[in-house]
Structures are given as C-alpha cells and as structure tokens.
Amino acid sequence: MINQGLVDIKKVDSTLLVELKYSTTDNFVGKDVYGDLTRAYLQPAMARKLARANKLLAEIKPGHRLLVYDAARPNSVQYILWDALDMPARQKPQYVADPKVGSIHNFGCAVDLTVADENGTALDMGTHYDYFGPLAYPRTEQQMLREGKLTTRQIANRALLRRAMTGAGFSVNPTEWWHFDGMSRRQAKATYGIIR
Template identity: 70%
Template sequence: MSRKFRFLILFLLLCSIAGVAQKPDKEPIKKLTIPPIEQKMIGQGLVDIQKLDPSIKVELKYSTTDNFVGKDVYGDLSRAYLQPEMAKRLAKANALLRKNHSGYTLLVYDAARPNSVQYALWDALDNLKIPAKNKKMYVADPKIGSNHNFGCAVDLTVVDENGKPLDMGTKYDFFGPLAYPRSEQEMLKKGKLTIQQINNRQILRKAMNQAGFATNTTEWWHFDGMSKAQARAKYGMIK
C-alpha cells in the first residue's frame, strides 16, 4: 500500500470520526409554549383537569364557532382549568360515571372563564334580541361574575364508548325551557322531551351531584361547585 493511499484512508477516517462527534446524541427538546391566558390561570392556582384525569374529554365550545356567539371568543385557550378542589371533584364524578356506565365518560364544554369573556357573552345577547330583564337567565352579569369566572363551575355532557354525546334533548347553550332541569316533567308531558333524554340527563346529574356539584335549574349542562358568594370569598376573579 502506497504512502499516499495510507494518508488518504487516514484522512477519511478522521473526517468520519469528526462527523460523529459533532452529531448530537438526541434531538433538542422543543419547549412547549403555554398561551398567556393559560399562564394567567396557572398563576392563579388553577389546574388543567386533564392532568388529574386524562380520560376526561375536552371540547371548549367558546374556542370554536359552535356556540351562541357564533365565533371563537377564547383564542388560544384550548384546555379546561378549574380550582384544584373543583378539578378533584370532577375527576371523582368521571370515576363514578365510568363505574356505573361502562364506556361512558365526561366531555367538558366550558370550565374556568376570564371575566373579560363574560362581558363578550353578555354583550352577544343583545344581538339575539334577548330582553334586558331576561339576560341574567342565560349569562351572569359580568359586573357580578359567574362561577365560571372563579373557576368553580363546569359545563359538560356525557359521551358513549364511541365518543358520541348522549341525546340530552337540546344542544349546549340552548336558550329556553327545553333546557331547564326544573321543566323536564312539563316538557315530557308536552311531548317535547323523551324519557330517554331525561334519563341521559339524570346519568350526568347523578355523577356530578354525588361528586359534590350542584345542579343548575335552567341549564342541564351547568354545575356549580359552591355558591357564588363562597367562590368570591375564597378565590379571586379570573380577569
């Protein structure tokens, strides 16, 4: 083997070693960016409910156009946050539901909500020509706040093993007596709700009540973890 050929082999070998040395063992870890709205909630002590129970499904309706406003009012918010105590109760409700109804799980439509969004929802009622005296029936006055604004309320439904929401008789955010738990028997007698639809609501209600949530009388999907006075005294409003 000639000296020139030996030098060539040595040169190629050194180049190969240098290339391996420069190549990192692992790809750099990409940092997940948390949107400012979520940073604010985390800063106020709220928790992502799916970190307590990943099996709970989340589809924030106000982060879509599928809501009574007809537009996305949450922007970057896509995760559901609650006060830690409320999140633990929700996980308990989901466990009770899954124990009593195999394949069923909770689907969250809304949880903690900034008060700035509360104003947007309040103003949107004007476009629907809801009389001023009736507005509080559908959206809490933002000057006072909703339990959502304290991270102590949750809107949700139940989905089956295929991820399909159970038939509750109305869509989420339906305005009118057909959505009122207090009017269910009346709506049944009038043929506007079926026994199955009411039974589906009761499946949700039973799990939530047993976990410590109170039923709202005018919204089958809404549940409170405590009174508004208690929430205001214990937690700060999410701005």
Template identity: 70%
Template sequence: MISQGLVNIQELDPAILVDLKYSTTDNFVGKDVYGDLTRAYLQPEMGARLVQAHKLLQKANPGYKFLVYDAARPNSVQYELWKALDLLKIPEASKTQYVADPKIGSNHNFGCAIDLTVADEKGVPLDMGTKYDFFGPLAYPRSEAEMLRQGKLTSKQIANRKILRAAMTQSGFTQNTTEWWHYDGMSKKAARAKYGMIK
C-alpha cells in the first residue's frame, strides 16, 4: 500500500479507531481475506479529508471517534468477495448492490472509499440499526424513512447514522445509497483516471 502512494490512516490521526473486518472472521465471508493487511490505508487526499471529518465529528460530539471497518482494498480480494456472494445465493442481478464487480473495481480498489461507523467515549460502536455488511433495505440510507415508518429502524438509530453522515458529507465524501457505512471520496471514473487500481 505504501509503495503505491497510500497513507496509513492512524499515522494521520492516531485517535481514529481501526477494526479491519476483512482481516478478521467477523465479515460476510466468514474468514480472513486480508492476511497481512491489518492497517487501513487511503489515498493522501482521502486521508486528509477523513482527518477533517473526524475533527468535525469530535467538535459536534465530544468523545466520539471514527471506527474504520475497511479502506483501500486490493483488487485480488475484490474477486474473493464477489465469489463469496455466490455461496450466499445472492442473485446475479443484485450482486453489484453489495460488492462491485471486480472487473470494473470498487472505489475501495482505488483507495478512494472508506467503510466506517462512530464509536462512543468507551469505544463502543453506536447502534446504526444493522451490523456492518448487512445485506438488505435496513442498511439502505435511501430506505430509512420507510424503515422508520414500518418500525424496523428507530429514530435514534437514524440519528446515529446522521452523526456519521454529517461529518463525512461536510468533508466532501458521498454517502452510498445501499450501505450506511460506505463513503466515496470521488467517482469511480475519476479515481481510476487519477490513481489506478490497487492490485
């Protein structure tokens, strides 16, 4: 990652917490797919924006911190995640809602996307209504109003998501419409042109 020009998030801001889910078994694949990769990296521009977002979060909510679940991801791992969807019997037409086609790449594969949540003063993640990598409308930001009406999400859970969303979007990140945890720093087309894919 470093040789490809990426930066370690925790070297930019040691207060940001990191728990790379794909370097553990606590993920939808059920196994460690990252191996030696245990730190979170981003393109320098994205890293600077994340630090800015963290400052905004802490100013608005003293004691709260970001907890990063995923950042830059090698494209080789993207193929593993894509294959894992078949084991979960995710229909072909729905696969790209959850994992980008590795032939095209995810913004994670360019170091321009980050998956994260907010942790409280004790380091405990806030209740966002679903776990990380939950597949379905409960995780969709675009469906929050409907899920609230149906009683499947609480106003507190949505408020917690908005704490994260406010800090990230004010710093130039874009919210993914089907994953409350996923933020993009630029379009995939722009990321590909500027940075190229992380192998």
C-alpha cells in the first residue's frame, strides 16, 4: 500500500484509534482475511480529511476519538467478502461492492469507523459493525426509534459520528452507519489506481 502512495493514518494523526476488523475474526466472514495487515492506510488527502474529522469530534465531545475498523482494502480481499456474503447476488451490492467494479475502499478513499469515549470504548450505535439490515441504515433511524429498536442515545451517538465526518467532507452511506466515503467511486477510480 505504501508503494501505491497510501499513508498510515496514525502517522497523520497519532490520536486516531485503529482496530481493523478484517485482521480479526470479529467480522461477518468470521475469519482474519487481512493476515499481516494491521495498520489502516488511506490516500494522503483522505487521511488528512480523517484527521480533520477526529479534531472536529474532539472539539464537539472532548476526550472522544475516532476508532477505525477498516480503511484501504485490497481488491483481492473484496472478492473474499463478496463470496462470503450469503445472500442473493442482486442484494449483495447494498452491503458489499462487486469486486469487478471495486469498492471505494479498494481505492483508499473510504473508511469504516465509530466513536470511542475517553477510555477508548466504542459508543453504542445500536448494532455491531457489519450488521446487514435496516437497523444499521441511517435513513431508517427514526422509524427504528418509533418501533423501539433503537434508542435516542444510540441515534445521538450516530449523529455525533456523522457530524464529525460530514464536517470534514465525508459523505454518509445510506445502509451502513459506520461507512463514509471521501469521494465518489468514479472520482476515486479516475484519481487513483485500485489496490490489488
């Protein structure tokens, strides 16, 4: 990744927390698919945006930091995730990008993350990372609140994350509260090469 011009996000902002979920078994695949990749990398411009989001978060909520679950992802891993997702092919792109097209992660321009408190503990967002369903959708939060499936605190925590990320120029994913794009797939593809 370094050879492709990406940077370790901790070198841009050492206060960011990193726990790459695909370097553990705590993910929807249930296995470590990253092997020796344990650092989070992004394109330099995206890493600087993320550092701005982390700074904004600390201003809004002192002592809180961003906790990164995934960043740049090799396209070879995208194939593993695509194949592991057990649902009809027409539904898969809602949750995992088709590796033939490439995820924005595959260009180093997307990040999955949450907010951690003063102790480094992730805030309660109502679902775990990689939860596939309406409970994780930002667009259905008010409905989930009315149905008693999300609490006002969980929604406030998600809003805090979105405020910091959008304030730094990231865009929200409609089906995953944890996923943010630094640019569109078309822009990423035109600007950067895919990470193999």
